[in-house]
Amino acid sequence: MPKYDVVVVGAGNAGLSAALQCQLGGRKTLLIEKHNVPGGAATSFVRGRFEIEPSLHELCDFGPADNPGDVRNILDGYGVKLDWFECKDCFRIVSRYSDGSPMDVTMPSGIENFINRMEEYVPGSREKMTTLFDLFQEVLDGIAYITASKGHADSKVLQADYPNMLRTGAYSTKKVFDALKLPRKCQDILSTYWSYLGVDMEHLAFIHYAAMVHKYISRSAYIPAHTSHQLSTAMVERFRELGGDVWFNCRAEEFLFDGDKLCGVRTNLGVIECDYALANINPDIIYGKMMPKELIPEREKKLSAARGRIMGGRMFTAYFCLDASPEELGIQDYSIFLSGTADSAVEYQNILKGTKSNEYSIFLCYNIANPAFSPKGTCVCSFTTFGAPDEWGELKQEDYFKFKTDFAKKFLKNLKDKTGIDLMGHIEEMEIASPWTFARFLGVPEGSVYGYETRDWDGMMARMMMLGTDYPIKGLRPIGAAGPRGDGYSATIICGQLMAANALKDLKEWEGGNP
Amino acid sequence: MSELNVKVGLIGKFDMLKFKNMSKVREKAIQAAPAREVSGVFPVNENAKALHPDFLELVIEKIIARNGAKTFVLKSADGKPLPYFRAGQYISLKLPLDGSLVTRSYSLCSSPREALSGSYEITVRANPGGFVAGRLLSEKNVGDKIIASGPQGFFYYEDLRDKKQVIGLAGGSGITPFLSMARAICDGIEDFELTLLYGSRTEEDILFRGELDEIARVCPKFRVVHVLSDEEKGGFEHGFVTAELIQKYAPEEYSVFLCGPEAMYKFLKPEIEKLGLPERLFRRKLIDVTKTPWESEDYPQEARGREFTITVRQGPQEWTVPASADEPVLVAIERAGIKAPSRCRAGECGWCRSRLLSGEVFIPRENEMRRWADIHYGYIHPCCSFPLGDLTLEIPGEFF
Numbered sequence: 068m069p070k071y072d073v074v075v076v077g078a079g080n081a082g083l084s085a086a087l088q089c090q091l092g093g094r095k096t097l098l099i100e101k102h103n104v105p106g107g108a109a110t111s112f113v114r115g116r117f118e119i120e121p122s123l124h125e126l127c128d129f130g131p132a133d134n135p136g137d138v139r140n141i142l143d144g145y146g147v148k149l150d151w152f153e154c155k156d157c158f159r160i161v162s163r164y165s166d167g168s169p170m171d172v173t174m175p176s177g178i179e180n181f182i183n184r185m186e187e188y189v190p191g192s193r194e195k196m197t198t199l200f201d202l203f204q205e206v207l208d209g210i211a212y213i214t215a216s217k218g219h220a221d222s223k224v225l226q227a228d229y230p231n232m233l234r235t236g237a238y239s240t241k242k243v244f245d246a247l248k249l250p251r252k253c254q255d256i257l258s259t260y261w262s263y264l265g266v267d268m269e270h271l272a273f274i275h276y277a278a279m280v281h282k283y284i285s286r287s288a289y290i291p292a293h294t295s296h297q298l299s300t301a302m303v304e305r306f307r308e309l310g311g312d313v314w315f316n317c318r319a320e321e322f323l324f325d326g327d328k329l330c331g332v333r334t335n336l337g338v339i340e341c342d343y344a345l346a347n348i349n350p351d352i353i354y355g356k357m358m359p360k361e362l363i364p365e366r367e368k369k370l371s372a373a374r375g376r377i378m379g380g381r382m383f384t385a386y387f388c389l390d391a392s393p394e395e396l397g398i399q400d401y402s403i404f405l406s407g408t409a410d411s412a413v414e415y416q417n418i419l420k421g422t423k424s425n426e427y428s429i430f431l432c433y434n435i436a437n438p439a440f441s442p443k444g445t446c447v448c449s450f451t452t453f454g455a456p457d458e459w460g461e462l463k464q465e466d467y468f469k470f471k472t473d474f475a476k477k478f479l480k481n482l483k484d485k486t487g488i489d490l491m492g493h494i495e496e497m498e499i500a501s502p503w504t505f506a507r508f509l510g511v512p513e514g515s516v517y518g519y520e521t522r523d524w525d526g527m528m529a530r531m532m533m534l535g536t537d538y539p540i541k542g543l544r545p546i547g548a549a550g551p552r553g554d555g556y557s558a559t560i561i562c563g564q565l566m567a568a569n570a571l572k573d574l575k576e577w578e579g580g581n582p
Numbered sequence: 583m584s585e586l587n588v589k590v591g592l593i594g595k596f597d598m599l600k601f602k603n604m605s606k607v608r609e610k611a612i613q614a615a616p617a618r619e620v621s622g623v624f625p626v627n628e629n630a631k632a633l634h635p636d637f638l639e640l641v642i643e644k645i646i647a648r649n650g651a652k653t654f655v656l657k658s659a660d661g662k663p664l665p666y667f668r669a670g671q672y673i674s675l676k677l678p679l680d681g682s683l684v685t686r687s688y689s690l691c692s693s694p695r696e697a698l699s700g701s702y703e704i705t706v707r708a709n710p711g712g713f714v715a716g717r718l719l720s721e722k723n724v725g726d727k728i729i730a731s732g733p734q735g736f737f738y739y740e741d742l743r744d745k746k747q748v749i750g751l752a753g754g755s756g757i758t759p760f761l762s763m764a765r766a767i768c769d770g771i772e773d774f775e776l777t778l779l780y781g782s783r784t785e786e787d788i789l790f791r792g793e794l795d796e797i798a799r800v801c802p803k804f805r806v807v808h809v810l811s812d813e814e815k816g817g818f819e820h821g822f823v824t825a826e827l828i829q830k831y832a833p834e835e836y837s838v839f840l841c842g843p844e845a846m847y848k849f850l851k852p853e854i855e856k857l858g859l860p861e862r863l864f865r866r867k868l869i870d871v872t873k874t875p876w877e878s879e880d881y882p883q884e885a886r887g888r889e890f891t892i893t894v895r896q897g898p899q900e901w902t903v904p905a906s907a908d909e910p911v912l913v914a915i916e917r918a919g920i921k922a923p924s925r926c927r928a929g930e931c932g933w934c935r936s937r938l939l940s941g942e943v944f945i946p947r948e949n950e951m952r953r954w955a956d957i958h959y960g961y962i963h964p965c966c967s968f969p970l971g972d973l974t975l976e977i978p979g980e981f982f
Contacts, residue, residue, distance in 0.1 A: 068898045103923065103935050103978040113932075113951050114736065115861075201586050226598065231588045237600035238590045246590040293954040300955040314897045315935075316923060316978030336897035336979045355622015365617045373615035381626070390862050460625030464633055464666035465698060465771075472742060479742070494743040495862035507630040514626050524604075524611040532605040 070340040071097040071312075073570060074332050076319040077347025079107025079509070080556055081546040083302040084563025085345045085570075087145040090311040092571040097341070098303075098311060099334060101318035106299030107347070107509050108516055109556065114496035117388040117441050121500065122516070123295040124263075124402060124431055124451070125154050125288030127279060128557040136286050138557045141564055146308075149301045150292035152437040157181070157284060159400040161485045164255045165410040172256055173400065176287040189252045199247060203281035206232045206274055210528075218535065236274045236528060241412075243273040255409035262404075262429065264553065265379035265453070265517040267411035272526035275553065282557075290436055295556070319346070322358045322543055329542030342577075343570050347547045347563075349512050364539050374525060377419075380517030380554060381454040381502040385475035386447065388496035393434050393446045397488050401435040405481055421455040422470075428452040428478045430488075448490065450478040454502040456513045471499045511548075518549030527553050534569070544570060633665050636981040638673070638730045640702070642722060651707035651755065651789055652719055653691070657700050659727060664697040667733030669766035670759040670839075670867075673702065674731040674925040676982065679717055682916045685924045686714045689841075689867070690733060691758040691790075693765035697733075705789065707755040729982050731925050731933075737841065737867040739763065739774050744837040745863060750778040751823050751850065753842025757789050759867060760841065764794065768801040775803045777831050779823050781846065783812040807831060822849060825856035841867035868928035871910055871949050871966035878946050885944070885970045892941075893974040894920060911943065911964035911973065921980045922964070929966040934977070938962050941973030 075086040078100035086098040104110050108122035128136035129151070135143070159173040172188050174181055182196045209229035213220045225233055235243045244254045258268045260280050268276075291297045303313055314336060322344060323331040331340045346353055351371055354363045389396065406414055407426030417424040434446040441447045462470055475497075483489045502514025509516065521527050530537065530551040537551070538544045546566045552558035591597045639659035646653040658664050667690060674687040692703035706718050722728075737759055739748065750760045757780060766772040782788045785808070794806045809819040809827065819827060823846075828838070838859060840850060847869055854864055872878070876886045888907045892914055893900065905914035912934060915922045924934040929949035938960045949966035956962075964975065 103933060111953050111955075113930075113953055118953055198586065198588070202588055205586060222602070230594070230598070231586050233601045234594050234597035235588055235590055237597065237604055242590055243588070247588060293958075296953050297955040297958075300959050300961075304959050313976075314979065316980065317897060318979075318981070334897075334979075335981050351620050352622050354620035357622075360619065363620065366612065368617040368620060369615045370612050371620045372618050373612045376624075390860055456626065460629070462629065464629070464663075465694070467629075467633065467666070468668060472740075476742065491742070493862070495860075497740060497743055502626050503630040503633065506624070506627040507634050510627075512624045512627065514630070524608045526604075529604040529608040533608060536605075536609075 068337050068339060071095050072341065072574065073097070073343045073345065074099060074339055074341040075345045075347070076332060077101070077107065077547070078105035078299065078303065078313070079347045079547055080109050080299075080559040081548075081550065081563035081566075082107070082345070082347035083299060083306070084141065084145075084560045085347070085546055085567035086306050086311055087147070087302060087309070088564050088567035089345070089571065090306055090309045091145065092567070094571065094574065096311045097339065098306060098313045099317040099319060099332070099339075100313070100315050101510070102508065103315045104296065104299070105303045105313075105315075106296060108505075109295035109299045111294035111296035112498070114388060114498060117445070117447055117496050118294055119386050119388065119447060119498065120290070120294040120433060120449075121384065121386070122382075123290055123556060124429065125283070126290060126556050127288050128282045128286065129289040130286035134286060136282055136557075138560050141560055145302070145305060147301050147305045149297055151289045152292060154288040154290060154401045154436040156401060157288075158259060158402045158404055160256065160259050160404045160406070160409070162404065162406040162409050164252055165408060166251070170255065170409060174256065176284060178285050181284050185253060185256065188256065189250050192250050192253045195247055195249050196253065199249060200281070202231055202235065202247075203277045205229055206235070206277040207281055209233075210274070210278055213531070232274065236272070238273050239269050240271050240273045240276040241268040244268070258409055258411045259404050261411040261415075262427065262453075263555065264521060266520050266522045267415040269412045270522045272521065272528060275521055275527040279555075290433070292437060319348075319357065322346070322353070324359065324362055327362060327541055329540070343542045343574060345563075345566060345570055346543060346545050348510065348545060349518060349547070349549045350545045351512055352510065353543075353545060358543075362540065366536075367539065370537070374519045377456065377520060378511075378513050378515030378518065379520040381456055381459065381514045382451065382505045382516045383454045383471075383474065383501050384449055384451045385478060385499045386449045386497060387490055387494050388441065388445065388447050389490060389493040390445055390495045391493045392444055393432050396446070396490065396493065398432045398435065398446070398448070401432060403430040403482075403486065405430055405478070405485055418453045419455050421458045422474045422477070425452060425455070426481070428481065430478070430482055445495070450475065450482070452478070454514065456502075459502040459514065467501075467503070471501045475499050516548060517554035518547065521553040527551065542573075633732070635665065635732050637676070638664065638732060640728045640730055642724050642726045642728065643701070645722070645724060648705070648789060649786060651705055653703055653705045654722070656702045656704065656728065656730075661700055663700050664702055665732045666697050667694050668738035669694055669762040669772055670738035671733040671735045672759070673704065673733055676729040676731075677714060677718070679714065681919045683919060683921055684714055684916050685927060686718075687926055689759040689762065691761040693762065693769050694771055695766075695769050705755065705758050707789070734925065734931060735868070736930075737839070737865060739772055741773065743862065744774065744865075745835050747775045747777070747833045747836045749828055749832050749836050749838050750776055751781075751828070751838065751840045751842065752778060753781045753823075753846040755789060756842035756846070756867070760839075761790050761793065764797045764801070764804045767803050768797050776805075778804070778806045779809055779819075779827060779831065780806055781809045781811060781823050781842070784810055785813060785815060785818065823853070825853040828853070828857060837863045837865065839865050844869055844872075868926055868930050869948065870928055872946055875908065875944055875946060875968045878944075880947070881944055882970060890969045891972045892969065893972075894918070895974070895976045896920065896922070897979055905969050905973070907969055909968070911962070911967045911969055911975065914969070915964060915977065920977075922977050923980050924965050927965045929963045932963060934964050935961055936964050936978065937976040939974040939976060942970040943967035943973070944970055
């Protein structure tokens with residue numbers, strides 16, 4: 068068995084990114100993946116004549132070539148190349164404003180377009196919206212400064228250049244919206260994005276929200292030409308080209324230690340010796356099942372307990388491959404947010420209560436962004452919502468298939484009632500992925516794709532500030548959606564790079580002095 | 583400096599302090615929690631694992647001899663419930679035979695209900711030239727252990743997609759998934775109406791005659807029409823299943839499900855086309871990869887019969903194995919006794935997906951079910967790829 072400098076466990080977005088970063092950093096790196104395909108959620112599956120995208124709605128922070136976002140820069144830096152399609156409109160929402168009146172709005176990309184459209188829907192909102200986008204910009208610049216200063220941000224610079232970020236950064240999105248006196252209808256429309264982070268507006272840090280939404284609106288969103296499996300495979304192949312090794316169907320069973328320092332990984336293909344492991348695994352799983360209990364620091368146990376058992380984004384997605392084109396079906400929008408109310412706090416509670424009260428789904432038609440997504444005269448659509456942990460935890464196998472089909476039926480009916488789009492009678496292939504499915508393929512607790520909720524005290528910025536305190540185990544760092552940057556393709560690709568850079572730094576330090 | 587001046591609290595300085603204190607607030611929340619052991623056990627994950635285990639350890643509990651076939655009643659080795667399934671799905675057996683490890687998939691013919699009490703049934707019929715089926719029939723005894731995959735495959739009824747009335751076309755041992763469906767309908771697990779047109783050579787060859795007739799007797803949602811190709815008898819249809827025969831028994835709206843030998847698929851293809859059904863109303867069970875690749879139109883004839891060498895890598899290991907152009911890559915790997923993953927052997931499940939590092943293969947069009955990026959970046963399904971020269975292949979690991 069060869070020895071490696073770094074073993075990256077799990078070829079999800081974060082793992083792929085970390086593996087590339089380590090290999091480029093001159094370390095002999097092995098990437099192991101417990102499934103026979105890379106990507107984790109960034110994969111695809113084939114049914115009949117269709118290839119289906121399981122998870123990616125919109126890659127934010129990518130941007131066009133002349134205005135690249137962080138993720139485009141990272142992938143370019145890795146030398147990963149593939150074709151992309153832009154998702155032109157931001158979204159359509161069919162819901163109710165919090166005052167109960169019906170909402171049907173379509174928001175475009177581009178800051179100016181966005182503000183103009185908002186003015187049409189909410190007359191008199193222009194000035195407030197302009198202020199909001201200025202604030203978004205300052206927040207983004209401020210985060211960029213903090214990131215670039217690598218933990219040594221100068222508080223004088225922060226106070227001089229980013230005072231508004233500092234003053235709003237510790238508050239929830241709702242609090243900042245209220246402080247700006249943003250009209251309630253604007254707030255309702257803007258709250259749509261909450262579900263991409265899985266935390267409602269009253270508990271979602273403004274700084275996190277601002278960074279994400281600004282990127283979406285200013286840089287538009289992108290999808291790979293051939294599903295996110297193309298992205299993952301392109302990353303794997305680039306990693307191989309750079310000399311990295313990849314083993315599929317190789318599952319880490321246990322992390323091995325020499326004293327308090329990691330020295331290897333036990334897998335179904337044998338024990339692999341290494342100096343460092345970057346684990347694309349939720350820390351609760353690592354601590355609960357994959358390493359000696361006595362090596363788990365007290366603070367990490369407290370951290371796990373403080374976070375509790377409600378994980379973010381326990382996914383449920385129903386995929387439908389249709390034997391009619393979007394035009395024939397009357398589909399014009401790439402994504403439609405269908406919710407019972409725009410009040411995200413109410414919606415969040417309804418989701419947690421279970422399938423009966425859950426009215427929330429995002430309807431997506433991939434062919435709108437990419438007309439060649441499926442064979443001519445067909446299209447692929449999906450509905451995505453969240454599951455309630457107790458309900459899916461208590462469900463019995465013999466009731467499972469019917470339960471998930473009934474849940475999917477609800478969203479088909481919802482779509483028909485709210486938009487007139489009727490998919491029935493056109494379904495050629497279908498698949499329904501529940502929290503069980505995501506638990507099975509990603510190994511994530513409760514089928515939660517989003518990791519720990521980036522909620523209140525555990526927001527993204529607070530996690531970033533404590534990077535040096537979290538993850539204290541020598542030679543083992545968890546990466547992925549449970550990490551400092553939270554969930555999403557962009558966040559996990561960035562997280563993988565960030566944590567790999569830290570690992571490279573550790574390795575260098577150990578070589579320099581006494582490990 | 584921008585004129586932007588946003589304040590949330592009354593005093594801006596305090597808000598700035600709040601920002602600075604975010605890590606202190608977080609640390610306080612963490613320190614207030616108890617330092618309890620992290621369990622890492624989550625009910626949803628346990629459910630997922632029970633429904634989709636890495637593999638199953640089964641024991642043959644009973645063998646029922648039938649005309650030219652045997653039904654194996656399989657129990658879980660630990661006596662616990664077996665994964666529930668959709669009637670029509672199959673399991674893939676992993677069989678050690680003379681130093682090779684080969685897989686064969688068999689449709690479950692029992693009702694999903696039996697899985698809850700830890701029991702599956704499969705039925706194996708000897709087929710000419712079939713190496714594995716013959717060995718299974720002659721060598722396996724009650725009490726023998728068998729490793730198998732969990733239930734899988736997409737040949738099942740889906741009420742959002744399929745018409746409430748289904749015409750099932752079965753040939754020979756292709757009856758097994760339909761028997762499971764009929765049993766599931768009878769048990770109230772599935773809710774659709776199944777009319778089965780079941781082709782056999784003679785009355786004597788009909789598999790599960792008694793079971794099928796009995797279900798049809800007690801369950802109004804199921805009926806069976808026996809079609810005999812080699813015998814003309816009262817109470818039976820004579821000849822092959824044709825478009826005309828389907829129309830004779832079909833209601834106004836229906837879906838067609840098909841499971842039978844390769845010859846039946848070939849014969850029925852133009853017949854099904856005559857029905858003018860949209861693609862979504864016609865489903866067929868997988869067909870095994872061809873045994874005669876050189877009969878495919880686009881096969882490079884010069885490769886036929888040639889011998890090659892395959893370098894196989896799996897994790898840290900590497901082997902060099904002989905291969906024939908006339909057999910799928912997977913067969914060469916299995917014959918070398920390598921624990922190579924495979925399940926459906928038809929190109930569909932993708933479990934054997936491997937990276938072809940060098941060399942070329944032939945893939946029959948009917949088994950081409952790879953993802954776009956897999957085709958683009960050189961991943962193949964060895965179960966239905968025929969070597970056209972020496973190959974270097976990286977295969978995934980296995981778990982049993």
